[in-house]
Amino acid sequence: MKGDIFAQIGGNDKKDEIGTNRTPPSKWREGIVTAPHGITCNDKGDIFVAEWNITGRVHRFNHVSK
Numbered sequence: 001m002k003g004d005i006f007a008q009i010g011g012n013d014k015k016d017e018i019g020t021n022r023t024p025p026s027k028w029r030e031g032i033v034t035a036p037h038g039i040t041c042n043d044k045g046d047i048f049v050a051e052w053n054i055t056g057r058v059h060r061f062n063h064v065s066k
Helices: none
Strands: 036-041 047-051 057-061
Touching: none
Parallel strands: none
Antiparallel strands: 036 047, 047 057
């Protein structure tokens, strides 16, 4: 069903970075999204998250087969 959560990749333990687009690039950490704005995936299962913040960035989470 559209809109259902089917997976959670991780979390952010820094409360001042959650739900804000004001986190400066000096505080960015690899794999941590502070202001997600869009998400998509490719046919390999890789997930791309667009982040709406001071300058914008895109995260790529690669699918790993088990």
